[in-house]
Amino acid sequence: xxxxxxxxxxxxxxxxWRRLGHLELDLFVGSLLNDYQVFGVRQQRAxxxxxxxxxxxxxxxxxxxxxxxxxxxxFPNWEKLFRFRLxxxxxxxxxxxxxxxxxxxxxxxxxxxxxxxxxxxxxGEADSTxxxxxxxxxxxxxxxxxxxxxxCTSLGTDRAVAGFDLFLHQQEDGYLVQPGSRRGERLxxxxxxxxxxxxxxxxxxxxxxxxxQLRFPVESLAPLLGDVYEHEHWTEIGGRCVGCxxxxxxxxxxxxxxxHDALDLDLQGxxxxxxxxxxxxxxxxxxxxxxxxxxxxxDRQRHRFFRKYKYLWEKHQRTACVGCGRCARxxxxxxxxxxxxxxxxxxxLAQETKSxxxxxYQPLLAEVLAxxxxxxxxxxxxxxxxxxxxxxxxxxxxxxxxxxGEAPLTIASPPSQQREIELVVRSKGGxxxxxxxxxxxxxxxxxxxxxxxxxxxxxxxxxxxxVAGGLGLVTLRSLLLxxxxxxxxxxxxxxxxxxxxxxxxLFQQDLKRWHQGDELDCRFSAREFAHQWxxxxxxxxxxxxxxxxxxxxxxxxxxxxxxMYRHVNPLLFQLGFSEERVFLNLERHMKCGxxxxxxxQINDICVCQSGPIFPYRDVRxxxxxxxx
Amino acid sequence: MNRKRVGFFDLTGCEGCQLTVLxxxxxxxxxLEVIDLVEFRELMQDQAERLDIAFVEGSVVKPAEEExxxxxxxxxxxxxxxxxxxxxxxxxxxATLHAPDHxxxxxxxRSEPLxxxxxxxxxxxxxxxxxxxxxxxxDGREFVSILQGLLMGQELEIPTFPVCAECKLAELPCxxxxxxxxxxxxxxxxxGAVCIRGGDxxxxxxxxxxxxxxxxxxxxxxxHGWQVEQVLAELRIYPHQADGDDDAAAD
Numbered sequence: 001x002x003x004x005x006x007x008x009x010x011x012x013x014x015x016x017w018r019r020l021g022h023l024e025l026d027l028f029v030g031s032l033l034n035d036y037q038v039f040g041v042r043q044q045r046a047x048x049x050x051x052x053x054x055x056x057x058x059x060x061x062x063x064x065x066x067x068x069x070x071x072x073x074x075f076p077n078w079e080k081l082f083r084f085r086l087x088x089x090x091x092x093x094x095x096x097x098x099x100x101x102x103x104x105x106x107x108x109x110x111x112x113x114x115x116x117x118x119x120x121x122x123x124g125e126a127d128s129t130x131x132x133x134x135x136x137x138x139x140x141x142x143x144x145x146x147x148x149x150x151x152c153t154s155l156g157t158d159r160a161v162a163g164f165d166l167f168l169h170q171q172e173d174g175y176l177v178q179p180g181s182r183r184g185e186r187l188x189x190x191x192x193x194x195x196x197x198x199x200x201x202x203x204x205x206x207x208x209x210x211x212x213q214l215r216f217p218v219e220s221l222a223p224l225l226g227d228v229y230e231h232e233h234w235t236e237i238g239g240r241c242v243g244c245x246x247x248x249x250x251x252x253x254x255x256x257x258x259x260h261d262a263l264d265l266d267l268q269g270x271x272x273x274x275x276x277x278x279x280x281x282x283x284x285x286x287x288x289x290x291x292x293x294x295x296x297x298x299d300r301q302r303h304r305f306f307r308k309y310k311y312l313w314e315k316h317q318r319t320a321c322v323g324c325g326r327c328a329r330x331x332x333x334x335x336x337x338x339x340x341x342x343x344x345x346x347x348x349l350a351q352e353t354k355s356x357x358x359x360x361y362q363p364l365l366a367e368v369l370a371x372x373x374x375x376x377x378x379x380x381x382x383x384x385x386x387x388x389x390x391x392x393x394x395x396x397x398x399x400x401x402x403x404x405g406e407a408p409l410t411i412a413s414p415p416s417q418q419r420e421i422e423l424v425v426r427s428k429g430g431x432x433x434x435x436x437x438x439x440x441x442x443x444x445x446x447x448x449x450x451x452x453x454x455x456x457x458x459x460x461x462x463x464x465x466x467v468a469g470g471l472g473l474v475t476l477r478s479l480l481l482x483x484x485x486x487x488x489x490x491x492x493x494x495x496x497x498x499x500x501x502x503x504x505x506l507f508q509q510d511l512k513r514w515h516q517g518d519e520l521d522c523r524f525s526a527r528e529f530a531h532q533w534x535x536x537x538x539x540x541x542x543x544x545x546x547x548x549x550x551x552x553x554x555x556x557x558x559x560x561x562x563x564m565y566r567h568v569n570p571l572l573f574q575l576g577f578s579e580e581r582v583f584l585n586l587e588r589h590m591k592c593g594x595x596x597x598x599x600x601q602i603n604d605i606c607v608c609q610s611g612p613i614f615p616y617r618d619v620r621x622x623x624x625x626x627x628x
Numbered sequence: 629m630n631r632k633r634v635g636f637f638d639l640t641g642c643e644g645c646q647l648t649v650l651x652x653x654x655x656x657x658x659x660l661e662v663i664d665l666v667e668f669r670e671l672m673q674d675q676a677e678r679l680d681i682a683f684v685e686g687s688v689v690k691p692a693e694e695e696x697x698x699x700x701x702x703x704x705x706x707x708x709x710x711x712x713x714x715x716x717x718x719x720x721x722x723a724t725l726h727a728p729d730h731x732x733x734x735x736x737x738r739s740e741p742l743x744x745x746x747x748x749x750x751x752x753x754x755x756x757x758x759x760x761x762x763x764x765x766x767d768g769r770e771f772v773s774i775l776q777g778l779l780m781g782q783e784l785e786i787p788t789f790p791v792c793a794e795c796k797l798a799e800l801p802c803x804x805x806x807x808x809x810x811x812x813x814x815x816x817x818x819x820g821a822v823c824i825r826g827g828d829x830x831x832x833x834x835x836x837x838x839x840x841x842x843x844x845x846x847x848x849x850x851x852h853g854w855q856v857e858q859v860l861a862e863l864r865i866y867p868h869q870a871d872g873d874d875d876a877a878a879d
Contacts, residue, residue, distance in 0.1 A: 276797070
């Protein structure tokens with residue numbers, strides 16, 4: 001045991017420590033035997049193991065981590081839940097009290113394991129069979145020395161500061177005994193009363209060295225596993241496993257069990273018992289009818305790892321593994337938790353670093369093919385992309401000018417086989433002004449596409465009402481051109497478009513063509529008076545007058561400035577539109593497009609991931625969705 | 629409760645399984661309070677016309693045994709193979725590894741057959757069976773619980789996990805660590821790892837688990853530096869699934 005010379009821990013001041021020599025310890029254990037059932041490690045058959053101690057000389061306190069877990073003292077493999085009598089009326093017999101017990105010699109990892117059993121078995125409807133044993137049992141910890149399979153130091157379970165009634169710190173001529181509870185202190189007072197308390201207890205802080213280590217922080221375990229559910233390594237492990245369940249049966253925290261009835265010989269009564277079970281066994285996930293919903297050994301091994309390091313971590317904020325190494329130490333197939341986890345971690349790291357850091361933020365360069373001045377303030381750019389993209393109308397790109405930054409821009413052109421897209425930029429700040437200076441042949445940075453567009457399939461066969469305000473027409477142009485592409489697959493198409501002035505209208509060529517053609521019904525409004533095209537003067541809501549649509553077979557797409565939705569949505573519902581057939585374009589300032597930066601968040605959802613196109617039904621409950 | 633009529637029968641075997649039943653002694657006396665024992669050659673001379681449960685020990689070897697087994701089947705509600713010989717052919721199946729004249733001469737010093745003998749077969753090769761009590765010999769405790777289950781009308785269930793599990797529960801040192809190859813990882817548990825407890829290795833008397841992981845097992849043998857074929861040849865006293873069921877399949 002390597003002791004770090006100077007570093008010393010002070011004991012808990014609230015309890016009185018005592019120093020017991022070997023003889024005094026024997027006397028202590030001997031007198032406990034009068035009143036307690038005492039368990040501890042002793043020689044049995046060919047190996048050491050926890051069993052009942054009948055004489056202090058049997059008790060071994062210096063033993064290797066190979067010894068099977070003391071779990072059985074609190075959660076035995078064969079445990080009676082209750083007795084019943086048959087014949088006539090069924091009678092359930094009540095349980096006698098558990099006699100007071102002491103378990104001697106739990107290594108720190110095994111003390112941590114008891115806390116995990118507590119987490120799992122006492123939460124919610126507490127398991128009273130476990131609780132009765134737990135409450136009747138005092139736990140006495142003892143210092144240990146890791147062997148080559150231990151990896152407690154990676155999990156922080158190599159030391160116990162709580163969770164014991166007494167803890168034995170080995171010293172040259174005996175043990176310095178640290179009470180960890182009032183019960184433990186009273187035990188010393190009563191059964192080692194002739195030993196005086198130590199005034200200023202100090203124990204050298206022992207440096208533990210575990211050869212096996214996790215090569216990453218324990219906090220990364222749950223997220224790591226979340227990313228490797230489908231990893232091929234599980235297949236490799238499953239192909240080695242013989243399904244013997246040793247890993248579970250030796251684990252100090254595995255607590256899954258089976259329940260069955262054991263009958264008396266006279267068949268007049270019996271007991272319902274629980275026995276340890278294993279998620280590695282064939283019948284563990286078998287259901288009536290013979291189906292097995294985790295039939296493959298790979299899935300079972302993965303389940304074991306996920307239970308230990310992810311599911312229970314997420315529930316209780318500690319791994320359900322204490323790094324005792326028992327599973328690996330006695331696995332015939334040599335399945336070793338640290339090896340498995342380190343392999344998965346290294347592999348995951350390699351995957352992530354294959355591309356350089358920040359790669360997801362790095363734009364590709366697109367070529368400007370054409371620039372069209374749409375209005376005083378808006379220009380449309382036709383870009384040639386370095387690689388083809390696939391998107392649905394409503395999705396957006398992040399466009400970069402190096403030195404000025406990046407901005408999200410909705411794609412104005414319909415999806416096509418071409419590697420070309422059209423974007424509309426309103427000149428406003430430095431970045432958009434810079435974009436406006438681009439000429440054909442120039443390069444521009446581009447990332448995407450991002451977001452979630454219109455579900456075209458839901459529009460098929462239906463009448464389509466498009467309501468656009470100002471710049472909002474950019475988004476609907478993509479959708480409308482897509483619809484016109486496959487015009488015969490849709491019903492009536494109506495476009496309502498409003499803007500401040502007629503000169504602000506975007507895509508005037510398109511509008512003229514649509515207005516004159518017979519493929520769709522266009523209606524326009526402008527707040528400022530103009531003598532053109534029979535434009536209605538005033539707010540876009542005026543265009544809803546005389547709208548003869550059958551809401552049952554219609555779907556609506558709305559895109560405009562924030563304030564527009566407040567007026568338009570009620571009109572749609574008055575017409576009888578259903579909430580799942582009204583799609584809104586709720587753009588925010590989407591900075592990263594990856595659902596990370598938080599800039600585009602509406603309450604709990606990220607627009608760049610779930611939107612910007614939403615069915616009204618999905619955002620109705622979000623207070624921040626629509627300006628009120 | 630109407631007492632179930634229970635009988636014990638033996639074909640070719642050592643009768644060690646019936647002896648295990650007799651060795652239950654006091655437990656057996658208690659059981660006799662809840663069953664009606666109607667036929668048991670080792671204990672009595674009666675013969676029954678109808679049985680609720682027939683336990684049949686031994687393999688079908690002589691042609692006459694086939695007829696006898698069919699007759700037992702015909703008069704029994706449920707027929708249970710008692711022990712390895714009845715369930716899998718057991719040790720008797722070793723006879724299939726040698727020519728008949730070799731067997732006659734090595735056992736009886738003469739190469740002509742003393743009586744008519746066919747290939748040793750498990751009961752299921754001749755008649756449908758309703759379950760088995762595995763083992764050579766059977767485990768007394770398991771027999772009791774299977775009988776109780778039958779009396780209560782439960783589905784007959786035997787463990788589907790390997791002996792290793794029971795070795796761990798009994799905190800026995802692993803045979804592999806002791807340098808001895810062992811069939812525990814493939815063999816159906818339920819015996820309490822009695823052979824390992826006694827200092828031997830598992831020789832697979834209870835038959836393989838439903839889904840034996842032979843591939844991983846062979847790999848483990850190799851990783852321990854053992855020749856798979858050699859180990860299996862040495863350990864395999866009892867038939868295994870891989871041995872082929874040419875004539876062991878039910879009719």
